[in-house]
Amino acid sequence: MDATETTHSEHSSKPLLASAGLAGLTFAVWAAAPTSFLLGYLCLLVSALIGLVMKTWLEVRARPQQPPLLELLLSLASDPELATLHASLADALKDVSSRTDPTFRKLALSRLNSIAADCALLAKGQVAFTSTESWRVVYEELLRSPGLHLYRSVAYVESAHYWQDGPGQQSTQLNLELHDEGTIRIERTAIIADHLWPASDLFPVDPLHSWLDQQHRYGIWLRLIRESALENDSELLCDFGIYGTRAVGMQTADPAGRTIRFLLDFNFAKIQEAETVWNRLGVYATSYRHLLDQQH
Amino acid sequence: MPELLYLDTARLGLMSPRACRASVDFARFAGEYGATLYLTDFLKDGFASLPSTIRDRYRGLEDWCGVASLRQSLRDLSNAQRDSNVLVASRAASLMKLAARLLVRPCHNILVTDLSWPAYDRILRRAANNRGYKVTKVRVRRRILKRHLTADELTDNIATQFVRDGCDGLFLPLVDNLGVQLPVRRIVERLRNEAELRFVVLDAAQAYNHVPLDLASNYCDFVIAGCHKWLRAFTPMGVGFFGHPATADYIRDSTQRWMRQGAIDEPLMRFVDELDGGACQRFGETVSLSPLLTSNAAVIDALRNRESIEVTTDNERVLTSMADSLGWRVLTPSNDLRSRIVLLQSPHESDRLASSETIRRRFLNRSIALSAYTCGIVRVSLPSRPFSVDDCAALQSALASTA
Numbered sequence: 301m302d303a304t305e306t307t308h309s310e311h312s313s314k315p316l317l318a319s320a321g322l323a324g325l326t327f328a329v330w331a332a333a334p335t336s337f338l339l340g341y342l343c344l345l346v347s348a349l350i351g352l353v354m355k356t357w358l359e360v361r362a363r364p365q366q367p368p369l370l371e372l373l374l375s376l377a378s379d380p381e382l383a384t385l386h387a388s389l390a391d392a393l394k395d396v397s398s399r400t401d402p403t404f405r406k407l408a409l410s411r412l413n414s415i416a417a418d419c420a421l422l423a424k425g426q427v428a429f430t431s432t433e434s435w436r437v438v439y440e441e442l443l444r445s446p447g448l449h450l451y452r453s454v455a456y457v458e459s460a461h462y463w464q465d466g467p468g469q470q471s472t473q474l475n476l477e478l479h480d481e482g483t484i485r486i487e488r489t490a491i492i493a494d495h496l497w498p499a500s501d502l503f504p505v506d507p508l509h510s511w512l513d514q515q516h517r518y519g520i521w522l523r524l525i526r527e528s529a530l531e532n533d534s535e536l537l538c539d540f541g542i543y544g545t546r547a548v549g550m551q552t553a554d555p556a557g558r559t560i561r562f563l564l565d566f567n568f569a570k571i572q573e574a575e576t577v578w579n580r581l582g583v584y585a586t587s588y589r590h591l592l593d594q595q596h
Numbered sequence: 597m598p599e600l601l602y603l604d605t606a607r608l609g610l611m612s613p614r615a616c617r618a619s620v621d622f623a624r625f626a627g628e629y630g631a632t633l634y635l636t637d638f639l640k641d642g643f644a645s646l647p648s649t650i651r652d653r654y655r656g657l658e659d660w661c662g663v664a665s666l667r668q669s670l671r672d673l674s675n676a677q678r679d680s681n682v683l684v685a686s687r688a689a690s691l692m693k694l695a696a697r698l699l700v701r702p703c704h705n706i707l708v709t710d711l712s713w714p715a716y717d718r719i720l721r722r723a724a725n726n727r728g729y730k731v732t733k734v735r736v737r738r739r740i741l742k743r744h745l746t747a748d749e750l751t752d753n754i755a756t757q758f759v760r761d762g763c764d765g766l767f768l769p770l771v772d773n774l775g776v777q778l779p780v781r782r783i784v785e786r787l788r789n790e791a792e793l794r795f796v797v798l799d800a801a802q803a804y805n806h807v808p809l810d811l812a813s814n815y816c817d818f819v820i821a822g823c824h825k826w827l828r829a830f831t832p833m834g835v836g837f838f839g840h841p842a843t844a845d846y847i848r849d850s851t852q853r854w855m856r857q858g859a860i861d862e863p864l865m866r867f868v869d870e871l872d873g874g875a876c877q878r879f880g881e882t883v884s885l886s887p888l889l890t891s892n893a894a895v896i897d898a899l900r901n902r903e904s905i906e907v908t909t910d911n912e913r914v915l916t917s918m919a920d921s922l923g924w925r926v927l928t929p930s931n932d933l934r935s936r937i938v939l940l941q942s943p944h945e946s947d948r949l950a951s952s953e954t955i956r957r958r959f960l961n962r963s964i965a966l967s968a969y970t971c972g973i974v975r976v977s978l979p980s981r982p983f984s985v986d987d988c989a990a991l992q993s994a995l996a997s998t999a
Contacts, residue, residue, distance in 0.1 A: 485704060518701070587792065593842050
């Protein structure tokens with residue numbers, strides 16, 4: 301038995317000892333003292349008990365910001381996966397708190413703050429990815445998930461090499477494959493920077509044009525918007541995908557068109573907001589089919 | 597026995613003379629030469645590739661000049677552009693399956709009418725339901741036949757529902773099986789102006805070589821036709837046309853991809869592509885070649901005997917006035933929706949209770965072949981030659997008799 305267990309057992313036996321002592325004293329008073337003394341003694345005990353209860357109640361009320369621990373534990377108990385995680389985190393935190401090295405504590409607090417921020421994001425129904433590879437895995441999982449029939453994507457293209465790197469090409473291929481086999485229907489709106497789609501040109505520059513044309517040849521419905529068309533509606537300049545009615549994914553790309561951050565949001569309100577943006581973009585968009593019509 | 601008056605082209609056309617000769621001579625050729633290299637040479641390079649001794653014996657095959665020539669003839673008959681694409685399949689239903697796949701890729705709500713052929717309707721619904729998409733049906737047949745809806749009113753009706761229900765795909769017959777000729781071009785142009793029309797498929801099974809298809813103007817994306825009705829090849833063969841600049845690449849690439857993947861299993865289409873491209877699949881499926889030759893011959897017959905619209909109008913006038921005078925009800929749509937198919941309903945209670953087979957047989961006993969339906973309705977496919985005196989007498993006699 302180690303020191304921690306000894307302390308714990310000592311703490312838990314104290315109330316029992318106190319109760320036993322009090323019971324012994326009451327028995328002695330009952331046996332030796334007159335009835336009036338016994339009554340007075342009992343009144344004193346009841347008053348002390350009421351006082352203690354009131355003190356505890358006032359203490360609880362004085363600190364409303366403290367998490368309702370019992371309620372939390374009960375709700376987590378109904379989710380075994382999270383309950384296990386919670387226990388493991390609590391144990392880890394306890395272990396961390398037992399270490400006193402100041403450098404270790406500084407490092408640990410910094411890391412734990414970052415973990416707490418991630419947890420807060422998760423609690424809001426959001427998942428952030430900074431590694432391209434990890435989000436592509438989730439992207440594929442989402443697109444292949446049962447019950448998803450429609451994927452609407454808005455690509456804010458500031459580089460002709462948008463989605464032209466290895467992972468980007470893989471994602472394009474995944475889009476084509478899933479759309480072609482009928483697993484989901486994909487529609488894409490591309491907001492294209494003016495230098496990539498000069499006003500005098502019918503189509504955007506290559507390889508962007510080829511990227512779009514390849515999708516058209518698979519039957520993906522495409523809509524195109526010149527960036528300058530949105531100058532009075534700049535809040536519509538964004539890069540996101542709507543996964544049925546389940547999630548919205550917001551993408552941040554670097555100047556070379558590579559994805560550097562991806563935020564998945566599973567809140568229905570956000571999905572509705574994204575749908576509103578999608579519909580508003582439709583006002584400014586030209587279908588790729590219409591451009592092909594104009595070509596001839 | 598008097599000569600048969602064949603008025604059942606809407607079901608299955610009389611085999612054209614060239615198609616008949618091609619069919620007979622190909623059967624003879626098959627009996628004597630089988631699958632020798634003569635057959636391979638003939639199919640690839642045409643009749644001229646055969647030795648003269650064989651050519652002299654099978655003159656009925658002289659119209660065959662290879663797949664490219666067949667495709668061009670089919671294009672010419674539909675007035676399609678020279679660079680448009682022609683698909684050939686053993687069944688029109690295979691092409692409908694392809695069309696349904698093509699429709700449901702870009703579209704999420706496809707508008708159809710109750711004029712569609714039910715089997716095609718089912719194929720489309722199956723393809724759409726598999727992906728959770730919508731098919732919106734507009735019911736117009738009753739209003740066309742009973743309230744004589746005009747082409748303008750019909751266009752308004754369809755356009756209104758298309759916009760209201762947020763449709764983006766369209767599947768229409770050019771002529772339905774009861775003879776209603778839809779103003780498809782007008783409808784498509786209207787929808788393109790008022791909504792986002794993504795893909796248009798037309799069913800020309802009752803229209804090919806019956807009404808002008810006028811495909812050169814590229815008003816639709818994909819057209820399905822057959823050769824056994826108004827083209828009169830008798831042996832069924834499906835034909836698909838596409839050439840719209842906006843969707844030709846999508847259709848071509850997707851068709852080839854789905855053929856490679858086996859999602860579209862059409863042996864004749866594969867065989868014809870191989871003949872055309874020179875590549876030969878070693879373990880390909882054996883296909884019936886007769887439809888290629890009979891359809892080719894029938895197209896040549898049709899191109900050489902372009903039919904006159906005046907004759908059809910005269911025939912219609914003769915038939916409807918005769919039927920009218922005998923108390924038959926003429927169920928024609930308004931003038932601008934008519935085709936060469938006329939529907940008549942018997943005034944006799946006994947006819948209305950009789951089976952379609954009984955009515956059909958009664959007409960056949962008077963040497964007239966036509967289609968019959970329940971409720972005493974008959975469908976007459978007007979011939980391209982004027983009715984003779986004997987024809988009129990036979991018609992008069994058949995219409996006057998009761999079941």
